[in-house]
Amino acid sequence: MNESESELVKISTLQERYGLESRQAVYDRINGLDIKPVARGKISFEQLELLDKLDKHLKDGGTIGDFPIQPEIELMPLERHNQLDTLDNSLDIIDDQIDNSEVTAINAMAGLVEKMMGLLAGNKQSSTLAEYEELEKAITNRWILSTGKVRELTGITPKVGKDGLTFIWGSFIFTKAGKIGNQMGWLVTKILD
Numbered sequence: 001m002n003e004s005e006s007e008l009v010k011i012s013t014l015q016e017r018y019g020l021e022s023r024q025a026v027y028d029r030i031n032g033l034d035i036k037p038v039a040r041g042k043i044s045f046e047q048l049e050l051l052d053k054l055d056k057h058l059k060d061g062g063t064i065g066d067f068p069i070q071p072e073i074e075l076m077p078l079e080r081h082n083q084l085d086t087l088d089n090s091l092d093i094i095d096d097q098i099d100n101s102e103v104t105a106i107n108a109m110a111g112l113v114e115k116m117m118g119l120l121a122g123n124k125q126s127s128t129l130a131e132y133e134e135l136e137k138a139i140t141n142r143w144i145l146s147t148g149k150v151r152e153l154t155g156i157t158p159k160v161g162k163d164g165l166t167f168i169w170g171s172f173i174f175t176k177a178g179k180i181g182n183q184m185g186w187l188v189t190k191i192l193d
Helices: 011-018 023-032 045-059 078-097 102-143 147-154
Strands: 006-008 043-044 145-148 166-169 172-180 183-192
Touching: 006 102, 011 023, 011 045, 011 166, 023 183, 043 045, 102 147, 102 183, 145 147, 145 172, 147 183
Parallel strands: none
Antiparallel strands: 006 043, 145 183, 166 172, 172 183
16 A cells, blocks of 8 residues: 555554553454554554544444454446446346246245244144143053163153152153163153143
8 A cells, every 4th residue: 555654553553542451452453353554553544444433333232253344335337337237227127027936936936934833833832731641651651761761751850859760841750760772761650640
């Protein structure tokens, strides 16, 4: 950059400008924005404007890491601008040509997707009952469940109580019953009224 010395800003003035405790805080901001001084200890007015925007962002509760650095905007030649206008007009014409049956089909598909999502949400609500039904089957059939299966059905890893043998979840009692592979086996019973 060929800027005269009078058009540059001294970095040493920025600590006071932004009310910072240390010069290191200034350099943290400069480094965070990847600003390279244009001369020893000096930055350009464009770089100063970027630092001013960062200062406002920080005072509004933002951080250097979430500061949106805007890339420089390149002005396009007039003929390129005209090509984009022509393309934009063509897209408008195509939009106008879409007939109502296509719009209706799109709306119908959107309705189907919405119904499917509702059914999936309904299945999630009933899955809690399905887990209870699975536990009831385990009780009836006297199945020994692995720790992984118990975790899958209850949502938590079984941990024994003070007796060192049982784990209680809701109205279900899980009692240690040997091993299944490398996992603990659990026999499920129910608390009687």
